[in-house]
Amino acid sequence: MIKIEHLVKNYGSNCAVDDISFEVEKGEIVGFLGPNGAGKSTTMNILTGYISSTAGRASIAGIDILSHPLEAKKLIGYLPEQPPLYLDMTVKEFLNFNYNIKGCTLDRAAHIQEICEVVKVQDVLNRVIRNLSKGYRQRVGIAGALVGNPQVIIFDEPTVGLDPKQIIEIRNLIRTLGKEHTVILSTHILQEVQAVCDRIIIINKGKIVADEKTENIARIVENNRRFNVKISGPQKEVLSALKNMSGIAYADVLAERDGDAYTYMIESEAGTDVRKKLFYEMSAKNWPIIGLEALGVSLEDIFITVVDQSSKGTVERERERKAVRRGERGRGRTTLEAAMANEMVDEAKKRRESQSSIGLSNLDEDQEDYHDDGTGQPGAEGKED
Numbered sequence: 001m002i003k004i005e006h007l008v009k010n011y012g013s014n015c016a017v018d019d020i021s022f023e024v025e026k027g028e029i030v031g032f033l034g035p036n037g038a039g040k041s042t043t044m045n046i047l048t049g050y051i052s053s054t055a056g057r058a059s060i061a062g063i064d065i066l067s068h069p070l071e072a073k074k075l076i077g078y079l080p081e082q083p084p085l086y087l088d089m090t091v092k093e094f095l096n097f098n099y100n101i102k103g104c105t106l107d108r109a110a111h112i113q114e115i116c117e118v119v120k121v122q123d124v125l126n127r128v129i130r131n132l133s134k135g136y137r138q139r140v141g142i143a144g145a146l147v148g149n150p151q152v153i154i155f156d157e158p159t160v161g162l163d164p165k166q167i168i169e170i171r172n173l174i175r176t177l178g179k180e181h182t183v184i185l186s187t188h189i190l191q192e193v194q195a196v197c198d199r200i201i202i203i204n205k206g207k208i209v210a211d212e213k214t215e216n217i218a219r220i221v222e223n224n225r226r227f228n229v230k231i232s233g234p235q236k237e238v239l240s241a242l243k244n245m246s247g248i249a250y251a252d253v254l255a256e257r258d259g260d261a262y263t264y265m266i267e268s269e270a271g272t273d274v275r276k277k278l279f280y281e282m283s284a285k286n287w288p289i290i291g292l293e294a295l296g297v298s299l300e301d302i303f304i305t306v307v308d309q310s311s312k313g314t315v316e317r318e319r320e321r322k323a324v325r326r327g328e329r330g331r332g333r334t335t336l337e338a339a340m341a342n343e344m345v346d347e348a349k350k351r352r353e354s355q356s357s358i359g360l361s362n363l364d365e366d367q368e369d370y371h372d373d374g375t376g377q378p379g380a381e382g383k384e385d
Contacts, residue, residue, distance in 0.1 A: 001024055001025060001026040001028075001060070001061055001151065001152060001182040002023065002024040002047070002058075002059075002060060002152060002182060002184070003023045003024075003057075003058070003059045003062075004020060004021055004022055004023070004043070004047070004056070004057070004058050004059075005021050005056055005057045005058075005059075006019050006020075006021055006055065006056040006057070007019070007020050007021070007043065007046060007053055007055070007056035007057070007058060008053060008054045008055040008056050009039075009042050009043075009046060009051070009053050009054050009206075010054045015206050016039050016042045016206055017039045017042050017043055017046070017053070017206045018039075018205070018206035018207050019056070019207070019352070020039075020043065020056075020203065020206070020207065020208050021056075021208075021352075022201060022208060022211060024182055024184065024199075025182070026151070026182055027178065027179070027180070027181070027182060028178075028182055028183075028198050028199060029174065029175070029178040029183040029185065029196055029197045029198045029199075030183070030184050030185065030197060030198065030199045030200070030201060031185050031186075031187065031192075031193035031196075031197035031199070031200045031201070031214070032044070032184055032185065032186045032201050032203070033186075033187070033188075033190070033193065033200060033201065033202045033203070033303060034202055034203040034204055034307075035204060035307055038203045038204050038205065038206070039203050039205075039206040040186050040203060041156065041186070043203070044078075044154055044156060044184070044186060046058055046065070047060075047065065047076075047154065047184075048065075048073070048076055048078045048154060049065045049066075049069045049072060049073050049076075052066060053066070059072070060072045060075045060076060060151070060152055061075055061151060061152075063075070074102070074103075074148065074150070075150055075151045075152055076150050076152045076153075076154065077145035077146055077147075077148070077150035077152070077153040077154070077181075078145055078153075078154045078156075079141050079142055079144075079145045079153075079154070079155050079156065079158060080156050081156045081157040081160060083137055083138060083140065083141025083144070084141070084144075085129050085137060085140060085141060085144075086129065087128070087129050087130035088128065088129075088130060089128070089129055090125070090126050090127060090128055090129070091121055091124050091125050091126070091127060091129060091132075091140050091143075092112075092125045092126055094129060094140060094144060095112050095115065095116075095140075095143060095144065095147060096108070096112070098144045098147040098148075099111070099112065099147050099148075102147055102148045104147060104148045106148070106149065111147070111149070112147075115143050115146050115147065116143065118146070118173070118176065118177075119139045119140075119142050119143040119146070119173065120139065120169070120173075121136065121139050121140060121143055124136055124140075134161050134162060134166075135162050135163065135166035135169075138158065138159075138162060138166070138170065139170075139173075142155075142158070142170075142173065146177075150181070151181060151182060152181065152182045152183075152184070153177055153181045153182070153183050153184075154183075154184045154186075155174065155183065155184070155185045155186065155187075156186045157186060157187055157188070158170055158174070158185070158187070159171070159187070159189060159192060167189075167192070171192060171195055171196050174196050175196050178196070178198075185197060190303055193214070194214060194217075197214050198213065198214055198215075199211070199212070199213050199214060200212055200213075200214055200217065202303065202306055202307070202344075204306075204307050204310045205310070207310070207348075207352065208348055208351075208352065209306055209307070209309075209310035209344070209345050209348050210306045210310075210344040210345060210347075210348050211344075211347075211348055211351065212344055212347075217302065225267055225268045225270070225272075226265065226266070226267045226268075226294075226295040227265070227266050227267075227268075227275075227292055227293060227294055227295060228254070228263055228264070228265055228291075228292075228293040228295060229263070229264050229266060229278065229289060229291070229292050229293075230256075230258060230261050230262070230263045230264075230289070230290040230291040230292075231261060231262065231264060231282055231287050231288070231289055231290065232259070232260050232261040232287060232288045232289075232290055233260070233261075233282075233285070233286075233287030233288075235253060235262050238262065238264065238282075238287055239251060239252075239253050239264065241281065241282075241285065242264055242266055245274070245277070245278070245281060246277075247268055247269055247272040247274040247277060248266050248267070248268060248269070248274055249267050249268060249269045250265075250266065250267040251264055251265070251266045251267075252264065252265050253265075258290065261288075261290045263291075265295075266278075275292065278292075302344075306344055306345060309342060309345045310345050310348075
């Protein structure tokens with residue numbers, strides 16, 4: 001449904017998007033993540049036809065967004081971070097306005113009623129948009145994007161500024177839309193991505209540094225290899241015993257204290273369940289275990305680590321990979337996050353190299369008429385008379 005091939009965007013000497021390629025299948029919900037300035041918004045602006053690319057191709061259902069912009073845009077519903085609303089219109093007037101400018105041919109009354117039911121704005125249909133809450137304005141923006149029943153919907157930070165109840169409602173709405181539409185969701189809220197997305201793409205410094213199915217990440221996130229254990233005993237001796245215990249890859253003491261009991265965070269080696277062994281060894285030393293809590297892997301930590309790892313050179317990353325194998329902790333991240341980040345970054349690098357080896361020759365002819373001078377506008381050859 002969505003295909004981006006070797007996309008490049010330069011602003012003068014600054015490369016905002018650096019030869020990225022990915023595809024999104026029909027009915028897939030993709031989370032598009034990255035730190036500020038990573039190239040997310042630039043990619044989405046190119047995909048929606050708002051700006052041109054310096055090189056490469058972006059297409060919707062096989063229609064090139066530069067060669068045939070009107071045809072491609074008819075397939076897209078876009079909600080930017082700030083919904084483009086006409087505040088003096090009522091909700092009904094706004095939806096009818098969108099219906100007209102999109103040249104929609106569906107039955108007007110039935111189509112608008114269906115959208116209102118999906119987005120749940122029936123109760124405010126005759127109210128002026130200026131007087132609506134931020135949550136309702138966001139819903140109206142989504143409703144406007146849905147006019148014409150586009151095959152692709154792109155959301156840029158759709159839940160920013162909403163209260164917890166509104167966030168849950170918007171997430172449920174996105175999940176509902178994903179059943180019949182292809183959705184790209186750009187957000188900084190990682191719980192949101194985990195809750196609604198089928199796949200996660202992470203971009204950093206204009207390059208895709210990770211592309212993974214959410215279910216694959218979830219399996220690791222839910223993997224109980226990490227525990228907080230509260231043990232009553234001398235802190236230094238307990239910590240030393242934990243670090244030297246076979247099957248434990250990492251151990252550290254936390255700030256929490258309960259009398260003579262301290263809380264330790266331990267991480268087991270892959271495929272090892274250390275709980276029984278931990279119980280017997282602590283019992284043999286007369287150090288009672290007061291509590292044991294299984295922890296998952298933090299998606300936030302994975303994201304931060306992937307971004308950090310992708311910014312490092314090969315030598316640095318190989319040094320950290322060796323440290324991971326030794327069970328050492330690096331830069332405040334546990335071995336589990338570091339190992340997964342290395343794997344995701346390596347996989348993304350292999351994919352980029354594979355795509356680059358194919359070359360850009362098949363794009364050259366199509367892009368002859370679309371040259372970008374770095375200002376975000378097509379060059380003289382690509383402008384219409």
